[in-house]
Amino acid sequence: MDGFLVQIINGLQYGLLLFLISSGLTLIFGVMGVINLAHGSLFMIGAYLAYVVAGITGDFWLAPPAAIVGGLGFGAVLERVLFQRFRNREHLDQVLLTFALILLFEEARASLVGNEFHAVAVPALLDFSVPVVGGFAYSAYRIAVLGICLLVAAGMVLFLGRTRVGASIRAAAENPEMVDLLGIDARLIHTLVFAAGTALAMLAGALAAPLQSVYPGMGDSILIASFIVVVIGGLGSVGGAFWAALLVGLIDTLGQVYFPQIAGIAVCGLMALVLSWRPTGLFSRA
Amino acid sequence: MNAILEARDLSAGYDESRILQGVNLALHPGEAIGLMGRNGMGKTTLIRTLIGLLPAREGSVLLDGIDAAALPVFERARRGIAVVPENRGIFASLSVRENLRLAARPGSWSEERVLALFPRLGRRIGNRGNQLSGGEQQMLAIGRALMTNPRVLILDEATEGLAPLMRDEIWRVIGVVREAGVASIIVDKTVDAVLSVADRVVVLVKGSVVHDGPPASLRADPDLMARCLGVAG
Numbered sequence: 001m002d003g004f005l006v007q008i009i010n011g012l013q014y015g016l017l018l019f020l021i022s023s024g025l026t027l028i029f030g031v032m033g034v035i036n037l038a039h040g041s042l043f044m045i046g047a048y049l050a051y052v053v054a055g056i057t058g059d060f061w062l063a064p065p066a067a068i069v070g071g072l073g074f075g076a077v078l079e080r081v082l083f084q085r086f087r088n089r090e091h092l093d094q095v096l097l098t099f100a101l102i103l104l105f106e107e108a109r110a111s112l113v114g115n116e117f118h119a120v121a122v123p124a125l126l127d128f129s130v131p132v133v134g135g136f137a138y139s140a141y142r143i144a145v146l147g148i149c150l151l152v153a154a155g156m157v158l159f160l161g162r163t164r165v166g167a168s169i170r171a172a173a174e175n176p177e178m179v180d181l182l183g184i185d186a187r188l189i190h191t192l193v194f195a196a197g198t199a200l201a202m203l204a205g206a207l208a209a210p211l212q213s214v215y216p217g218m219g220d221s222i223l224i225a226s227f228i229v230v231v232i233g234g235l236g237s238v239g240g241a242f243w244a245a246l247l248v249g250l251i252d253t254l255g256q257v258y259f260p261q262i263a264g265i266a267v268c269g270l271m272a273l274v275l276s277w278r279p280t281g282l283f284s285r286a
Numbered sequence: 287m288n289a290i291l292e293a294r295d296l297s298a299g300y301d302e303s304r305i306l307q308g309v310n311l312a313l314h315p316g317e318a319i320g321l322m323g324r325n326g327m328g329k330t331t332l333i334r335t336l337i338g339l340l341p342a343r344e345g346s347v348l349l350d351g352i353d354a355a356a357l358p359v360f361e362r363a364r365r366g367i368a369v370v371p372e373n374r375g376i377f378a379s380l381s382v383r384e385n386l387r388l389a390a391r392p393g394s395w396s397e398e399r400v401l402a403l404f405p406r407l408g409r410r411i412g413n414r415g416n417q418l419s420g421g422e423q424q425m426l427a428i429g430r431a432l433m434t435n436p437r438v439l440i441l442d443e444a445t446e447g448l449a450p451l452m453r454d455e456i457w458r459v460i461g462v463v464r465e466a467g468v469a470s471i472i473v474d475k476t477v478d479a480v481l482s483v484a485d486r487v488v489v490l491v492k493g494s495v496v497h498d499g500p501p502a503s504l505r506a507d508p509d510l511m512a513r514c515l516g517v518a519g
Contacts, residue, residue: 164387164388167380167384167387167388168388170377170379170380171377171380171388174377174378174379174380175375175377177339177359177375178371178375178377179360180358180359180360180363181337181359181360181363181368181369181371181375182360182363182368182388182389182430182434183360183363183364183389183391183434184360184388185358185360186360
């Protein structure tokens with residue numbers, strides 16, 4: 001039973017990390033109508049950034065802020081230079097663009113840091129275990145990641161729900177033309193949303209680096225899981241992404257421990273189940 | 287007095303079709319223009335071109351005497367051009383309060399003043415846009431436009447599809463806004479109401495201005511009323 005509790009915490013922690021990635025993915029789709037296949041690559045870039053920053057400075061804690069600041073800047077440039085031109089194009093054009101970006105990012109990674117697997121050490125400050133129930137102990141770093149993700153999620157809810165910029169973002173997702181007519185630059189909102197989505201994905205990568213190895217193609221599997229989260233939650237719904245990410249995190253983690261034979265398809269099965277019941281996802285606005 | 291908003295030999299259209307043909311129109315501070323014409327004569331196209339949603343093909347739109355071609359939609363709005371579009375453009379997932387506050391810019395039109403104008407909105411302040419009736423949505427669309435503290439308010443079919451009582455309410459508000467000194471362009475099918483509130487009436491036929499003058503001169507021309515507006519003289 002205690003082991004089960006530990007797996008539940010593991011599932012929640014993985015789910016919250018998934019939320020950081022999929023919230024950006026779903027917001028970018030909801031507000032800009034863009035399907036960004038390269039979103040997983042941003043997660044990878046964040047993880048490699050953590051590896052490089054921690055390697056050079058010896059201080060892992062510089063990595064998350066670097067991922068946020070770097071992600072905001074990188075995302076803003078990507079949006080202004082590329083994505084803005086593709087906003088009103090067909091989804092196929094967007095898929096081609098973002099697939100090309102995946103290849104480009106992988107090549108850049110290969111030439112800059114090589115193709116080896118790397119480990120990023122858990123920061124010394126949190127390199128211990130916390131006893132939970134029974135004889136089980138739980139990694140303090142994992143608990144910290146869980147806490148950071150929850151804080152970011154709460155921050156997003158407050159920002160989107162309570163601030164004027166947040167209201168503009170929700171308004172732009174509905175009707176960008178009307179947003180412009182009220183004197184608010186909808187283009188700037190698009191840039192902001194893309195930059196924030198990029199920063200969140202890179203932050204998730206940086207936080208995940210000490211939990212798993214840093215390796216080529218690490219963005220691919222997380223991209224698929226994130227898309228499943230976005231589809232289950234309902235395209236464009238941040239609240240939906242939150243609950244769907246927890247659900248996917250739990251089912252994936254528990255599946256791997258208790259039903260390893262079917263773990264690979266458990267999450268896809270969940271998606272099929274949800275879609276057959278609610279074709280537009282759990283929290284779709286449609 | 288210089289015009290706030292002006293169309294000079296303006297032509298515009300969509301793809302192959304040219305809808306506006308050399309339109310001239312000048313709106314001065316505090317003035318109310320009734321823009322009339324049958325369906326498909328170019329009223330909405332003219333509005334879309336004035337506010338920057340559609341580029342001018344020939345001629346120009348002037349804002350305070352300056353060519354507005356380089357000004358994006360949001361910039362024209364910031365310079366005081368507010369529009370209540372035909373579809374109202376209410377943000378369905380935002381509350382009434384959020385719809386209003388999103389638009390707010392400094393000036394005499396505050397949330398309190400708008401809610402005093404539309405007490406009914408005050409009672410629905412926490413409701414989402416998609417929970418309002420058609421009439422309430424129209425009130426919100428007008429109130430939200432006023433929150434931008436515009437110098438020009440453009441109303442495209444603001445009373446269409448509303449119950450008679452609600453129409454009266456909207457016309458009352460249009461009168462109040464006019465008294466407050468906000469210039470306006472009013473597109474509406476209710477000819478009598480437009481003629482009673484407008485300082486000038488502009489009639490469009492096939493994208494050209496066929497009449498531009500005070501309401502009395504249009505009333506005095508039953509033939510034009512019948513031909514261009516479908517109103518029996």
